[in-house]
Amino acid sequence: MVLLHIALQDGFRNNTVLMRLNGKRIYRKNNLKTRTQIGLADSVELETDEGPASLEVSLPQERIVGSIAFVLKSVTYIGVSIIEGEVQFKVQNVPFGYL
């Protein structure tokens, strides 16, 4: 098992947000809003199996969907932002910092 940290960062404006990891729903929240002064709306951490994985993020009311495929080998941090109507991902192996 390995730790996966997902941070919902910029561009959320009272949206309903759904996340699926390998097709299984892991997150749903209504009225999600980015705190602009730190660029963060919410975050979630979970333990999951090592190996290939895919994360899908959707804002159903806005008909915005994006996904990313990656290989989990060690602790992984994924940042998710909505930029110009598209889901953008940032993947790194160190924690995100907010200011």
Add this chain to the structure above:
Amino acid sequence: MMKDPGSQTRENDDDDLDITPYDYRMAGRSQIISGVYSLTSVSPPVSPFIPEIPQLPDQKRKVKGTISVDVDGYYPQMTVSGSFSQGIKAVVYWIAQLKADKSPNSWTGNIWYKYPDGHAFRYKKVQLTIEGTTPVARVIFSGQGSSDLTCTYKLKSRYFHPAKFEFDWEQNEAPTTSIETWAHPNRPDTLAHETLTIQKVYQRAGFNATQHEGGAVPGSEAGSNAKWSDIELHDAMQSYWSAFKDKPQWSIWVFFASLHDMGSSLGGIMFDEIGPNHRQGCAIFGKSFISLAPSGDPNPTAWKQRMAFWTACHEMGHCFNLAHSWQKSLDASWIPLSDEDEARSFMNYPYNVSGGEQAFFSDFEYRFSDQELLFLRHAPSPFVQPGNAAWFDNHGFEGANELVNSKFNLVLRANRDVNVFEYMEPVTLELKLTNVTHQPQVVKEKILSDSDQMTVIVQGPDGHSREYVPYAHRCWSSGMIVLDPEESLYESLYIYSGTNGWDIAKPGNYMVQVALHLGDGDLLSNPLHVQISPPKGEAETLLSGDFFTDSVGRILAFDGSHVLTSGNDTLRKVRDQLGNRRIGLHANYILGNEVATDSRVLTTRGEGRLAFDIKKAVPKEAEILLRKSLIENTKTAVESFGHIDYKYYTDKYSDWLSGHRKISAAVHAQEVLYDTLAARRVHGRKVLDSVLQGIEDKKAAYTAKR
């Protein structure tokens, strides 16, 4: 001459402080003249808001004003901004970008920003001259249509705003309010070697900043978990900040604490979104990730010191309503701003730029970006002042409502070399809205499609003018877009038939002009002369009686109708008898469009019951008619429909083909569209490359479906 009306209300008569020889070298002159000036006289003695009205002798109604001159010193923005107020409610803020004149200490520029909406301040240009060892500024306002206004100002302060900072700290934490700029080896070679304080950073940004260290705050205020929540921080601010007041003031409380509830991932926060007065306090967390120097760093102690210092300046920037560098274009930016993802600014995240924080600090000069300095120095002061405008509300405001005519140019044109239309040929023109400033401008994305945002006047052959009134008013849920300098928006404008009837149909010469309503006034297009040719042949004359009816007008305006049967019958006659005329192309398109898809038609059944009937599509007929209209006579079609509508109709046609699995035909339609537009020249002007690229992309998308 008017006595200085501002003399009773000054806060900072003696804040002309701390200009060092280094500052003078930065300015390249022996005297710095940037700063805030107070109004001393207005000539002629009229109201700047409504120049036709003389100022009243009543003292309460006299005009007050200041200007902020920004032409030298640290990071000059070559800008003058100002405000006028009269009475309690009449206040206007304005900003002009300056260019140096040939004479020394003289500049001119256009006013590109005014606030608030609906003001009556109509000047468009300024000429600024500054003279004397005790500088006196003269501003000539012009361009509002009547006489110019000359205002004289005297220097009030070298800085744009006052600012008082109090630094408190949690027990066992220490405030970091200064650094040695050369302490860490990763820095620009050109960086001044100095002890840099937060006070100096903000002085260079234009604030008459003072700072003092307050005292320690017990860690118990953070509750049992020894971590600070936003509420606990706000409570501590109210209890321990010696200057706390429930009102806007040019002061900030900066608190150096250990950890936030969020843990080590939060290095600092402007926590104050609580209550009516936001942005008065911020906190820096000394046990967060900002205290963890990367492994192998050559000077971890200096790294930590620098990061704490940087974070304090960053959070204080939020207190002055600055957004992060990558959030400039979000929501309610005070003027249209571009994101600055790579900016070497206090408001960026060092580790988010290309090359990470190593790259950031190797090129960082401990400053704010020009966009940020423009905001700090020249935005309406309530947007900037801590405790005033709510956070992020007016890093920002509805700039688009403030557009003045000089920011944009509106061109009305026909997509043809000679503006002559055949008899019965629908008149569709094109609007082009261009940002003519040197700044990005925000505009409603659908402004050229929204008939409520414009007035179209048609002057007929008889000399009488009428307003074109469309059959339908489209209410767009319009987003905003940024138009970069010289960038344009385009839209077609159908004006052939409307609720007033046929405004531009009889043979003769017409003049058309559009006024676009931009909140601050109307932006007028060029007047466009259009000629309608006389009928050609007996058939046109005979058909015209049936053609110029309300039902045909509506069918043309809406690209078809399933219920206006008499109008459709007329168009079939037109198609059959005038197939070689331009109206024949339009008739083919409309009749083909009507049978392209199934449609629901509201009908009455027994006892007045309403129900929908399904009118089945006739795809074969649709394909024949649409191909005849769009593909078989492209040179005429693109001119008669206009570039924008021709592309729109052809895109719609090819999508329809694709939906019927006729991929090759869809690809062919896009190829024809590409060839037609690529070969097209109007007054030597080509179709934009971006449009052609879009066609290529669409074609490629179809091809991928094969």
